[in-house]
Amino acid sequence: MYVAVKGGERAIDHAHAWLAEERRGDRDVAELGVDQIREQMTLAVNRVMAEGSLYDPDLAALAIKQSRGDLIEAIFLIRAYRTTLPRFGGSNPVDTAAMACDRRVSATFKDAPGGQVLGPTFDYTHRLLDFKLAADGEVAEMPQTEPNAGETPHIMGFLDREDLIQSEPAGAEKPDDLTRSPLELPASRALRLQALTRGDEGFILGMAYSTQRGYARNHAFVAELRIGAVAVEMDIPELGFAIDIGEITLTECETVNQFTGSKTEPPQFTRGYGLVFGMAERKAISMALVDRALRWKELGEDNLGAPAQDEEFVLYHADNIQATGFLEHIKLPHYVDFQSELELIRKLRREAQAGSQAGEQAEGKGPSGGSLTGKMKEGVAS
Amino acid sequence: MNMMNSEIDPNAPRKSWLGLLAKSPAAEIARLWTAYDTHPDHSILRAPEIGGVMVRGRAGAVGAAFNLGEMSVTRASVKLGCGTVGHGYVQGRSKDHALQTALIDALMQTEAATQVEAAILAPLRKARDTAKATRAAKAAATKVDFFTMVRGED
Numbered sequence: 001m002y003v004a005v006k007g008g009e010r011a012i013d014h015a016h017a018w019l020a021e022e023r024r025g026d027r028d029v030a031e032l033g034v035d036q037i038r039e040q041m042t043l044a045v046n047r048v049m050a051e052g053s054l055y056d057p058d059l060a061a062l063a064i065k066q067s068r069g070d071l072i073e074a075i076f077l078i079r080a081y082r083t084t085l086p087r088f089g090g091s092n093p094v095d096t097a098a099m100a101c102d103r104r105v106s107a108t109f110k111d112a113p114g115g116q117v118l119g120p121t122f123d124y125t126h127r128l129l130d131f132k133l134a135a136d137g138e139v140a141e142m143p144q145t146e147p148n149a150g151e152t153p154h155i156m157g158f159l160d161r162e163d164l165i166q167s168e169p170a171g172a173e174k175p176d177d178l179t180r181s182p183l184e185l186p187a188s189r190a191l192r193l194q195a196l197t198r199g200d201e202g203f204i205l206g207m208a209y210s211t212q213r214g215y216a217r218n219h220a221f222v223a224e225l226r227i228g229a230v231a232v233e234m235d236i237p238e239l240g241f242a243i244d245i246g247e248i249t250l251t252e253c254e255t256v257n258q259f260t261g262s263k264t265e266p267p268q269f270t271r272g273y274g275l276v277f278g279m280a281e282r283k284a285i286s287m288a289l290v291d292r293a294l295r296w297k298e299l300g301e302d303n304l305g306a307p308a309q310d311e312e313f314v315l316y317h318a319d320n321i322q323a324t325g326f327l328e329h330i331k332l333p334h335y336v337d338f339q340s341e342l343e344l345i346r347k348l349r350r351e352a353q354a355g356s357q358a359g360e361q362a363e364g365k366g367p368s369g370g371s372l373t374g375k376m377k378e379g380v381a382s
Numbered sequence: 383m384n385m386m387n388s389e390i391d392p393n394a395p396r397k398s399w400l401g402l403l404a405k406s407p408a409a410e411i412a413r414l415w416t417a418y419d420t421h422p423d424h425s426i427l428r429a430p431e432i433g434g435v436m437v438r439g440r441a442g443a444v445g446a447a448f449n450l451g452e453m454s455v456t457r458a459s460v461k462l463g464c465g466t467v468g469h470g471y472v473q474g475r476s477k478d479h480a481l482q483t484a485l486i487d488a489l490m491q492t493e494a495a496t497q498v499e500a501a502i503l504a505p506l507r508k509a510r511d512t513a514k515a516t517r518a519a520k521a522a523a524t525k526v527d528f529f530t531m532v533r534g535e536d
Binding site for chain 2: 049050053054055056058059082085086087088089090091092093094096097100101102103110111115116117118119120142143144145146147148154156168169170171172173174175176177178179188189190191193194197198228231232234236238239240241242243244245246247248250252254271273275277
């Protein structure tokens, strides 16, 4: 028998009202503005844009406010909003060589043209709590220096010229799109990169870390890490030519990886690539390491059975909205499912008891038989 | 490279002002437009519409294209009384931004171009250049100057 149950509406309404109240917190404390979140919680905003897969700092800030700072909930809100937008088209691939770099460092070449530019980094801070921030918000003007007029070329270009690095094959001009068709395996590199860039930062970081600890180690050097603004250009049909439709901040990481050669490839350096919305270097470096691990097949490497080499494992578990949706649904009512489980266990217990009584009568022995129902009974009792 | 393009590409000037308008802050354009507004006779060909554009990157910066994620974009089109059509495609979700961009784009193709250039585009360009230069100067201040320490003998 199935009985439909109604009656949660009032409780739900009240729960939402309380949520709104708790979100606001102590009313003696000034309310947080969306613009304050956008300007002062920038890296949280960046993460929500990257994993929400929509570059819009105002919306990401709003989502963070609405979700009380629960970033996965905020990402969920952005993903949901994103699906309501009509798609005007796809941009031309961004030209990261032309990036106006806030930060640009190389771990492989000290004297790279364009130099080592640290930018607004946490590196070299002592990670000591700064109690001045709790007291006042005064910030001293930072010094400025005349920028050098020269370009900041990609470091990989130098290795490429010497033919020491694997070259990147061209692909389809209109790449496969995860948001348009379900992920199928084996996935193209374009699909893998899309899944990684919108994947959960913690998951991608953990996967990347596993390669460093020895699960498909790929000996990565950060050849270049750059953060800055790039123009987004798109062909406009009604104009008949391409124009810049905006400017976004990106983090790009290129790794150069040791490679002793394989059955199909000569000894050379290989590449891993990370490109992420906003200032997100932990994510970009992680993405590059995992990208490289997933390329074992095209480079003719051995499958070591490591998790980071397993395309299915990585790509199907990287999305925190899919993961949280499936995980959190188990807290919702499963009364009928559980009722049937309960019935089953009761039935098995009855059968097991009846069976053992019959056995005792027949053989005069205890209930510890090797039968399936006997094992079930032990499992239930323990 | 841009200067070379403008010599051979007849669309370069329009490309340049549309790009400038798309990337400039909506509030700044609104302020300059309100100050300039000559209320040109026009009809709306396409009402402002908010949508998304899939931003693409390249694997290894130079290889195969891949989808990075979307950005919000608003577009609009207008037609002046004289028949000139203007289009606006701008970053973000401001309908005024898209509509004002379309009107400015249309006016820039008419005799009003010189005035619009002086009243709206020139200040926007200056603000953009200043902002870019300031950021570049801050970045330059964080550039590492290596010096080598002599170690050991000889």
